Amino acid sequence: MMSCWRVRLSEPAESEFFAILRWMTEHFGKQQARVYDSTLLAALKVLIEGPGVLGSIARSELGPKISTLHIARNRRKGRHFILHRAHEVDQQIEVLPILHDSTDLARHIPPS
Template sequence: MAAELRLSATAREDIVDLLAWTTEHFGEQARLRYERLIVTALRDLAEDPERMGSIDRAELGLHVRSYHLRHSRDRVPGEKGVVRRPRHFLLYRVSPAGVIGVGRVLHDAMELDRHLPSLYGDE
């Protein structure tokens, strides 16, 4: 049974921004592939928030974890191709009640300290 998953307003904005950027630089088909990858990664976390590839980020706060989209790349359904080199990760927290709150969706080249979420959506 999948856990409840909530996206913070900031995480939703991150997704909108990265999909718009992808469309602008790589086209509509690339955006659709990246969107499917994000959805697959979110579903994967809902099934198992500590799945292989997730990293405990205790230095960022209690119960905070990160999960790079590349770990879900081979699980994307469909025949439209895969994202060859995904560059984003999910920064999330699992509440004591088991709710998964995604605080940010960040590019892996960003300075993490400058982009930490104030809310995770699991409050």
């Protein structure tokens, strides 16, 4: 049986999550915002499988144990990715900012 990792959203990730949904509501309506909410949550949910989840890309150039996971998966469309850091000691995935896929990643890496 595969062990589950705990997934914890950092304050910036939580703020960004709600900002994305507000923006979607303002520009595309409530229905599309609900669809995108579901897409974001589905991507976050797969992180319980750990840092090596299918689609996760190690980003050692950004820091130790940092990876990205694009939210577009399983025929769901999306323009954001989840920046995350693995903490093996307590099997926790720390979700760093959720960023638009055109973002300069290096500007958003918090210090260790």
